[in-house]
Amino acid sequence: MASESSSNSHILPQNHEPTYAKKLTQRHCLNLNRNVSDDLLLKTERRKDMKNDSLQNSELDISNLMSDSRKKYSSDDLEKNTDIQKGDVIKNQFHMLQEIGRGSFGQVFKAMDSHTGKLCAVKCIKNISNFKKLAEEEISVLLFLMQQDKNNDYNFLHLRDHFSTDKYTFMIFDLLSVNLYQLIYRNNFRGFAPLLVRKFVRGILNCLQFLHKNQIIHCDLKPENVLLEHPGYTKVMVIDFGSSCFVGQNVYAYIQSRFYRAPEVMFGSKYGTPIDIWSLGCITAELLTGTPLFPGEDEQDQVACIMEVLGLPCSSVMRKIRRLHHFFTDSGEPRYLAERAEQHQTKINGNNRPRRMCRADPGALSLEVLLKSSLGDDGCDPMLTDFIARCIRWDPMKRLTALEGLQHPWVTNGDVSDHDKIKESPQPGGTQPSEGSAISSSLEE
Structure with a gap:
């Protein structure tokens, strides 16, 4: 010490x-x-963070995730919907548990990866205006940096996965505190x-x-x-x-x-x-x-x-x-x-x-x-x-x-x-x- x-x-x-x-x-x-x-x-966005923050460390009832009434998203579904909602399932894998961030670009969700059973953060960027280009640039920067930081030594959040639909670009990260x-x-x-x-x-x-x-x-x-x-x-x-x-x-x-x-x-x-x-x-x-x-x-x-x-x-x-x-x-x-x-x-x-x-x-x-x-x-x-x-x-x-x-x-x-x-x-x-x-x-x- x-x-x-x-x-x-x-x-x-x-x-x-x-x-x-x-x-x-x-x-x-x-x-x-x-x-x-x-x-x-x-200030409004910061206050939203405060309200949602306590959910990041709460225990989850996983048995409720699979029985949620919301449908799973395909690219056609996403085209018809304005926002992603709590309970939605992305790529038949990521179960949206709670919105933890929102901006003009889109939303960030706390989610459960059903393939691994682990929590993650899903950044959902709208494929409109310049947002899609910005998302692609962010992904490009992160992939470049990750090539130089294979052991995760440099205190930045690595990108676990990324994929796109007609309406959104999704970026998957580990859920932090x-x-x-x-x-x-x-x-x-x-x-x-x-x-x-x-x-x-x-x-x-x-x-x-x-x-x-x-x-x-x-x-x-x-x-x-x-x-x-x-x-x-x-x-x-x-x-x-x-x-x-x-x-x-x-x-x-x-x-x-x-x-x-x-x-x-x-x-x-x-x-x-x-x-x-x-x-x-x-x-x-x-x-x-x-x-x-x-x-x-x-x-x-x-x-x-x-x-x-x-x-x-x-x-x-x-x-x-x-x-x-x-x-x-x-x-x-x-x-x-x-x-x-x-x-x-x-x-x-x-x-x-x-x-x-x-x-x-x-x-x-x-x-x-x-x-x-x-x-x-x-x-x-x-x-x-x-x-x-x-x-x-x-x-x-x-x-x-x-x-x-x-x-x-x-x-x-x-x-x-x-x-x-x-x-x-x-x-x-x-x-x-x-x-x-x-x-x-x-x-x-």
């Missing part, structure tokens, strides 16, 4: 007040709500101890160094796309390669979820593997604090959030911005500062409803202060702050590479095992922990 003392083995530092929001900056307190119209869909966002949710949006976060980060870096070595950019790294391999254990797996591309093939301008979107993507500049490292830095901070590091309401506000912490971009970055006027005035002033002054004047004139949250001056906040607001002075390791800071530099060429990240002193410190048991925190009165209870990051021997 790690040499770190047991006093550091809890999610929150010792003596951390339960009413942790009191210690947060005003910015973080306001951001806890995240009640913004532009994020409504994201909760994602990191769900874990944060279960912990009441409190951060985890650095010991536990380091184990998650090490697994993500192991995946990224493998992807980047093979010239692949994930393009959508976020807490929802990093899952525990098994319930209650620290090993994580990266999923969802639907947006992935090879280096130099920047097909899409609109990629990455906003909170984790690298500046060069928003600026319209060329991008590469460093955009995944930016996302990792944001995820690391969120795992530690329980709230997003840069919670922008739209792209302009996202850049404003980044400027609050990092200050203005350096000249070498500014020269490469293709959407300069979207974020800066003709005089070179950040637009959010000009809008803030305008909002202040509007408030003086009697209109108290700002268009978006007011942001501080560039560089007014520091990463160290934001981390200390959650971790406390004792819990905020300078090497941890250094690791995150090196991930979120304006200049992508100055960020850590994934390999350098694996060699960073904060990452290499402590136990190298990434498959430890996460123990549930005991509840008052000796009761069993509920689904939403705090989770201890104590690791069993």
